[in-house]
Amino acid sequence: MRQQEREARVVDSRSLTRRWVTYVVGIYILTLGLSLAIRAGIGISPQSSLTRTMTLVIPGVSQGTFNFTLEVIMLSLTFFVMPKAFRLKNFLGLIPALILATLLDFNLMLTGQIVIEAYVAKLALLIFADASLAFGLFLMIRANLVLMPIDMFVNTIYKRTGRKWGNIKTVFDRPSGIPRTLSDRRRSTPSLGRCSARAPTEVCSSRRALSPSAPARPSGTSGRLS
Numbered sequence: 176m177r178q179q180e181r182e183a184r185v186v187d188s189r190s191l192t193r194r195w196v197t198y199v200v201g202i203y204i205l206t207l208g209l210s211l212a213i214r215a216g217i218g219i220s221p222q223s224s225l226t227r228t229m230t231l232v233i234p235g236v237s238q239g240t241f242n243f244t245l246e247v248i249m250l251s252l253t254f255f256v257m258p259k260a261f262r263l264k265n266f267l268g269l270i271p272a273l274i275l276a277t278l279l280d281f282n283l284m285l286t287g288q289i290v291i292e293a294y295v296a297k298l299a300l301l302i303f304a305d306a307s308l309a310f311g312l313f314l315m316i317r318a319n320l321v322l323m324p325i326d327m328f329v330n331t332i333y334k335r336t337g338r339k340w341g342n343i344k345t346v347f348d349r350p351s352g353i354p355r356t357l358s359d360r361r362r363s364t365p366s367l368g369r370c371s372a373r374a375p376t377e378v379c380s381s382r383r384a385l386s387p388s389a390p391a392r393p394s395g396t397s398g399r400l401s
Contacts, residue, residue, distance in 0.1 A: 201314025208307030
């Protein structure tokens with residue numbers, strides 16, 4: 176009962192126009208927070224790490240485009256999980272998804288010049304970014320309009336299984352971070368074939384020690400038999 180009263184206080188039940196304005200402002204603040212978190216360079220959400228990794232795999236495509244593609248995939252999965260409960264109004268979730276993708280690319284371009292070296296400054300920027308993310312999400316929840324397709328999919332699994340929404344969201348987010356982890360390892364690990372200027376000195380030294388070497392020639396000889 177108390178939980179329902181708290182939710183009623185948060186949700187805005189006024190005019191539809193005002194709620195859409197609140198919703199779009201929330202999306203903008205959320206994407207700004209995400210962009211700043213990316214510029215901080217010390218950690219982003221699993222879902223964002225998936226789309227961010229794809230920009231490294233296919234550099235010509237923006238993160239916003241990958242994010243919108245992921246939303247379309249999740250909307251399709253929502254239909255396959257519960258086709259009888261799927262309604263045409265569910266397609267409305269693509270509208271805020273498209274807005275989010277556009278604003279994300281805009282804010283990434285806007286914050287492109289931010290380069291921070293000091294770890295303390297990076298941490299401060301990340302804290303501010305996370306606060307912006309939380310406030311943007313709060314405004315979106317307050318507007319009480321449509322769910323993004325990703326959250327719609329999680330909500331569908333929740334209705335189908337009856338398990339806790341937060342637990343389902345956590346399970347969904349975990350696999351999303353795997354590609355980013357693998358990408359970071361691949362970028363940070365030098366090639367095993369040969370040493371290059373990027374490879375640490377100790378790595379190259381260990382490889383030379385393990386690799387078979389040619390027999391040493393006696394000093395002062397040309398190496399030819401007389």
